[in-house]
Amino acid sequence: AQTVTQSQPEMSVQEAETVTLSCTYDTSESDYYLFWYKQPPSRQMILVIRQEAYKQQNATENRFSVNFQKAAKSFSLKISDSQLGDAAMYFCAYRAITSGTYKYIFGTGTRLKVLA
Amino acid sequence: GAGVSQSPRYKVAKRGQDVALRCDPISGHVSLFWYQQALGQGPEFLTYFQNEAQLDKSGLPSDRFFAERPEGSVSTLKIQRTQQEDSAVYLCASSLDRSYEQYFGPGTRLTVT
Numbered sequence: 001a002q003t004v005t006q007s008q009p010e011m012s013v014q015e016a017e018t019v020t021l022s023c024t025y026d027t028s029e030s031d032y033y034l035f036w037y038k039q040p041p042s043r044q045m046i047l048v049i050r051q052e053a054y055k056q057q058n059a060t061e062n063r064f065s066v067n068f069q070k071a072a073k074s075f076s077l078k079i080s081d082s083q084l085g086d087a088a089m090y091f092c093a094y095r096a097i098t099s100g101t102y103k104y105i106f107g108t109g110t111r112l113k114v115l116a
Numbered sequence: 117g118a119g120v121s122q123s124p125r126y127k128v129a130k131r132g133q134d135v136a137l138r139c140d141p142i143s144g145h146v147s148l149f150w151y152q153q154a155l156g157q158g159p160e161f162l163t164y165f166q167n168e169a170q171l172d173k174s175g176l177p178s179d180r181f182f183a184e185r186p187e188g189s190v191s192t193l194k195i196q197r198t199q200q201e202d203s204a205v206y207l208c209a210s211s212l213d214r215s216y217e218q219y220f221g222p223g224t225r226l227t228v229t
Contacts, residue, residue: 043205045220091158102214103149106158
């Protein structure tokens with residue numbers, strides 16, 4: 001069974017600095033998607049960035065980028081120039097491509113605090 | 117257009133009561149997912165619909181949980197004889213089709229007292 005692990009329950013970063021959130025996963029599949037979602041106190045899950053496993057190039061979205069290491073099954077999120085609005089829970093998620101339901105499997109989340 | 121909406125946003129139920137949680141997906145989205153998010157945890161899959169067909173209900177924790185999507189649009193998650201362990205946020209997500217990105221609603225926070 002696939003699993004997703006986020007080993008950092010909480011992280012803090014100074015405004016305008018850079019922070020990296022870690023995520024590891026386990027799967028026997030060769031093709032899949034990985035996601036980072038942001039969940040502010042309003043509870044609305046917002047997609048931050050997506051990575052297709054068959055693409056070697058790391059995905060980037062403005063200040064957000066990932067370091068995808070397929071062999072190591074690692075998928076970390078880097079947030080550059082952190083802003084107060086980045087404070088939220090961040091969830092790493094896995095989704096299979098070829099099998100079954102296409103349900104998301106989430107990690108337990110990392111709470112990011114941004115210090116002014 | 118409008119995103120995924122859920123109602124009610126908050127629900128307090130006494131133990132043993134039945135509750136019904138509603139999800140309105142994005143118009144035209146074929147796939148619909150329900151997740152349960154316990155306090156301090158990540159969301160966990162409950163069930164999945166493709167149009168009106170419930171193709172996977174492997175995540176439903178007990179036979180007290182029942183979901184339906186009779187016309188392939190709005191979905192209802194029903195919990196019978198609620199227990200304290202049912203207290204959680206229930207998230208609904210929809211996607212254009214099952215292989216596409218899922219869009220989440222704001223969730224319903226259920227508290228069972």
